[in-house]
Each structure stands twice: as C-alpha cells, then as structure tokens.
Amino acid sequence: MEKLTDQILKEVITPRPENSFKGTFGKVTLVGGNRNFGGAIIMASMAAVCAGAGLVTTATDESNSSALHSQLPEAMFADFTNSEQVASLIHAATSVVVGPGLGDDEISLQILKNVFANTSDQQNVIIDGSAITLMAREGIDQPLGNIIYTPHEMEWQRLSGIKIGEQTAEKNKAVQEKLGATVVLKKHHTEIYTNDQIYQLPIGTPAQAVGGMGDTLAGMVGGFTAEFNDKADKAVLAAVYAHSAIAEKIAESQYIVLPHQISRALPTFMKKMEKLDDDHHIGFLN
Numbered sequence: 589m590e591k592l593t594d595q596i597l598k599e600v601i602t603p604r605p606e607n608s609f610k611g612t613f614g615k616v617t618l619v620g621g622n623r624n625f626g627g628a629i630i631m632a633s634m635a636a637v638c639a640g641a642g643l644v645t646t647a648t649d650e651s652n653s654s655a656l657h658s659q660l661p662e663a664m665f666a667d668f669t670n671s672e673q674v675a676s677l678i679h680a681a682t683s684v685v686v687g688p689g690l691g692d693d694e695i696s697l698q699i700l701k702n703v704f705a706n707t708s709d710q711q712n713v714i715i716d717g718s719a720i721t722l723m724a725r726e727g728i729d730q731p732l733g734n735i736i737y738t739p740h741e742m743e744w745q746r747l748s749g750i751k752i753g754e755q756t757a758e759k760n761k762a763v764q765e766k767l768g769a770t771v772v773l774k775k776h777h778t779e780i781y782t783n784d785q786i787y788q789l790p791i792g793t794p795a796q797a798v799g800g801m802g803d804t805l806a807g808m809v810g811g812f813t814a815e816f817n818d819k820a821d822k823a824v825l826a827a828v829y830a831h832s833a834i835a836e837k838i839a840e841s842q843y844i845v846l847p848h849q850i851s852r853a854l855p856t857f858m859k860k861m862e863k864l865d866d867d868h869h870i871g872f873l874n
C-alpha cells in the first residue's frame with residue numbers, strides 16, 4: 589500500500605491557463621437530495637463549485653431549489669424527476685456525481701436508472717451514498733464511464749459482500765478488479781483502490797466524523813475530475829488528500845469541522861498549492 593503525500597497536490601493543482609473560459613474547466617452534474625436529504629446534495633454541489641468546476645448543475649427534489657440557490661447561486665437547478673432534462677444534463681457533463689441524499693425509495697431507484705442509462709465511456713461517474721446502496725440492493729449493473737465509487741465501510745459491505753471486519757486490502761482489491769472501477773473506501777485512513785495501485789491516506793482527523801463529510805468529498809471528486817479531466821485518476825487522489833488536509837488545518841482550532849467549511853476553504857487552499865514546488869511542502873505555507 590502506497591501512502592499518499594502532498595506531492596499529489598503539486599501534480600494536480602497547477603496554474604490555470606490564461607487563454608481559458610468556464611468551459612475549459614469542465615461541467616459537473618450532481619443528482620441526489622430527496623425531500624429529507626437536501627443538505628447532502630447542496631454540500632456536494634458546494635464542494636464541486638468551490639473546487640473550480642466551470643459549470644455545476646444540481647438535479648434534486650424541487651423542494652430544495654430555494655435552499656440550493658440561497659446557499660450557492662453559482663449552481664443551476666433541475667428537477668430530478670424530469671427524466672429528459674436529467675438525461676441531457678448527464679450527456680453534457682464531464683463528471684457526474686450521483687447518490688448524495690438520493691434516498692432509497694422507488695422514485696430514487698427510477699432516477700438512478702435514468703442516470704445510469706445516459707452516461708458514456710468518456711465521462712467520470714462518481715457513485716456515492718444511496719446510489720451504492722441501491723445498486724447493491726437492486727442488483728443494478730455498473731454504468732458506462734470512468735467509474736469512481738466512494739463508499740463508507742457499510743456501503744462497501746453492501747456492494748462488495750465483504751463484511752466490515754473482513755475488509756482486507758487483498759479482498760478489497762479482488763472486488764475492485766472485478767468492478768474495473770476506482771474505489772475510495774472511506775474511513776479513518778481512507779484507502780483508494782485503482783487498477784494499478786492501492787493508496788492509503790495517512791492524514792485526517794476524528795473532527796471529520798460529521799454528517800455531510802462524505803457528501804462533500806463526493807462533490808470535490810466531481811469538481812477535481814472535471815477541472816483536471818486530462819489527469820482524472822490523479823485528480824481523485826488529490827481530492828481525497830485535499831479534503832483531509834484542509835480538515836486537519838481547521839481542526840487545529842475547532843473541535844469538529846463543518847463540511848461546508850472545507851468547501852469554502854478550497855479556493856484559498858488551491859491558490860497556495862500553486863506555490864508549492866519540489867523543495868516545499870504544505871507545512872511551509874502555514
């Protein structure tokens with residue numbers, strides 16, 4: 589298992605090209621947030637916007653529209669039960685994030701099937717939360733795309749069939765290979781299983797054990813893969829590292845970290861990363 593270092597941030601977060609516009613930095617379509625879990629998709633959307641994706645659209649329950657716009661006017665809204673509109677938003681996306689707060693009822697299931705029917709091989713598809721639970725429960729096939737699962741240990745148990753106490757690197761890697769997808773197995777010292785390597789995140793704090801922390805990570809992975817699509821595999825690793833690096837910094841003066849604080853800190857954090865060179869690490873910037 590290879591330990592991730594801040595080197596991954598230097599590799600991924602490079603200065604933006606001068607000759608660019610919002611289209612240069614990718615589009616993210618996020619799908620989730622039922623009436624009860626609207627906060628989950630709003631937190632994910634905030635992370636995608638603050639990570640620097642060019643355009644972000646949130647397909648969610650219509651009852652979440654005002655809350656989304658008041659928290660995040662940068663994001664566009666769509667009703668997630670409008671299957672034609674959602675299909676066209678999926679077609680347009682560089683990265684799709686599906687699952688945060690989606691829920692697991694019949695409507696959630698139909699929405700998930702519509703999303704999965706409309707992705708293509710050229711897209712990054714981040715499958716989180718309820719979407720993982722529904723796939724496992726309903727035996728839904730993996731969609732087309734560069735697939736990135738972001739399960740916590742219970743979601744991974746549901747998807748892989750490996751019980752939480754038995755989730756060894758060897759067993760996890762075998763299932764990852766069958767899936768042919770990237771698996772970000774979230775826990776204290778998150779593990780990332782890719783086609784050619786297993787990485788471990790050596791940072792992170794119990795101050796992150798707060799609802800919405802994983803929703804925020806899913807949105808960051810969506811934002812990073814869209815913005816840095818030419819190095820999407822490394823962008824996943826950078827998002828995982830940045831999420832906990834920012835949380836550790838906030839936790840120096842706070843007992844817990846609120847997920848939206850990580851998102852709001854992202855633009856400043858990413859600006860600092862531009863200044864990192866081979867002789868300097870994050871500590872140098874404190």
Ligand SMILES: NC(=O)C1=CN([C@@H]2O[C@H](COP(=O)(O)OP(=O)(O)OC[C@H]3O[C@@H](n4cnc5c(N)ncnc54)[C@H](O)[C@@H]3O)[C@@H](O)[C@H]2O)[C@@H](O)CC1
Binds near residue numbers: 690719742
């Ligand atoms: N503000 C919001 O709207 C929130 C919505 N959420 C959404 O709620 C839906 C259900 O997700 P939940 O994860 O809450 O429920 P789940 O039922 O999927 O998972 C929680 C269960 O897994 C167990 N578990 C074992 N190991 C775990 C680990 N390492 N991390 C987390 N749980 C572990 C817990 O004890 C619990 O029984 C998802 O769609 C999620 O995105 C949550 O993110 C919480 C915040």
Ligand SMILES: Nc1ncnc2c1ncn2[C@@H]1O[C@H](COP(=O)(O)OP(=O)(O)O)[C@@H](O)[C@H]1O
Binds near residue numbers: 774797802804
């Ligand atoms: N004790 C801990 N140490 C480090 N990271 C943690 C700890 N507890 C939770 N996290 C992180 O918080 C996130 C929780 O994800 P998840 O359970 O999906 O949250 P939610 O669905 O509520 O948004 C993951 O990124 C996980 O690694």
Ligand SMILES: [Mg+2]
Binds near residue numbers: 716717740802803
């Ligand atoms: Mg979650």
